Amino acid sequence: MKRNHYRTATVILAVLWIVSAGTLFYFLYFGVARTGSDGRQIVSVTEGEKQFLLQEMRQLLSAMQQIHMHMGNGDRESAARAAESVGMNMVDELAAVEGTILLKLPAPMKKLGLGTHSEFDNLARTIRSDASEQRIQKEIGELMTRCVACHAAYRLP
Ligand code: HEC
Structure with a gap:
């Protein structure tokens, strides 16, 4: 018994x-996500984390603008530096300040995000090489498919 x-x-x-x-x-x-009324996944982060992520996003947009402007002026070194400013270094800073954000993001989103930063490092390398402007434009276009894909699939609360 x-x-x-x-x-x-x-x-x-x-x-x-x-x-x-x-x-x-x-x-x-x-991660901690639910489906919103527009069909996108809403990633549950706190208000502070949301502001942090959106600020990071505005930095990405600003870097994109800088890259185009410097390329237009024929200043490839400044364009490369703008690309690097949002490369993997930025992820290290994010992890140091807000490590918990990375834990909350769904794995595919995290992969997409980390991939984007390392693509900016690759872009900086291409800009510094003797690659043609057409090749650089193509690489920027490919990089930005990640911005488009993530925005189509995920949103913040
Ligand atoms: C891994 C996912 C992901 C990637 C990659 C990504 N974003 Fe975002 N971005 C988001 C999310 C989530 C939001 C919030 C959207 C919402 O809540 O509707 C956002 C918002 C933004 C905003 C609005 C910021 C604000 O203050 O409201 C801008 C600008 C932006 N992203 C630019 C970019 C650019 C440029 C790229 C590519 C170089 C990019 N993002 C790549 C996830 C991503």
């Missing part, structure tokens, strides 16, 4: 373990 109790307890504990591990894994992978 007593052994049966132990067995039942073991089974219950095992089930509880699987459920909690599963839930943890679900949130780690998908």
Whole structure:
């Protein structure tokens, strides 16, 4: 009789373990998100984190503007520096200040975001090389498919 109790307890504990591990894994992978009325995923971040992310976004837009302007002026080194300013260095800063944001983002979104920053580093390298302006324009166009893809799939609360 007593052994049966132990067995039942073991089974219950095992089930509880699987459920909690599963839930943890679900949130780690998908982040904390729900679907909004426009069909996009709303990523649940706090108001402060939202302001932080939007400020990062405005930096991306500003870097894009700088890159185009400097390229137009034939100043490739300044264009490369503008691209670098939003490269992987920016992610390191973000991780240091707001590491919890990165935990909350769904894995595919995080991948898209990190990929964008490393593409800016690649772009800086291309601008500094002897690549033609057409090739640089093409690379910028490809990089920006990431901006478009993420905005189409995700939004903030
Ligand atoms: C990994 C996802 C992701 C990528 C990549 C991304 N964004 Fe965003 N961006 C967002 C989200 C989410 C918002 C908030 C949109 C909303 O809530 O409707 C946003 C908002 C913005 C805003 C509005 C900022 C404000 O103050 O309201 C700008 C500008 C912007 N993004 C520019 C860019 C540019 C330029 C790129 C590419 C170089 C880019 N973003 C790439 C996720 C992304």
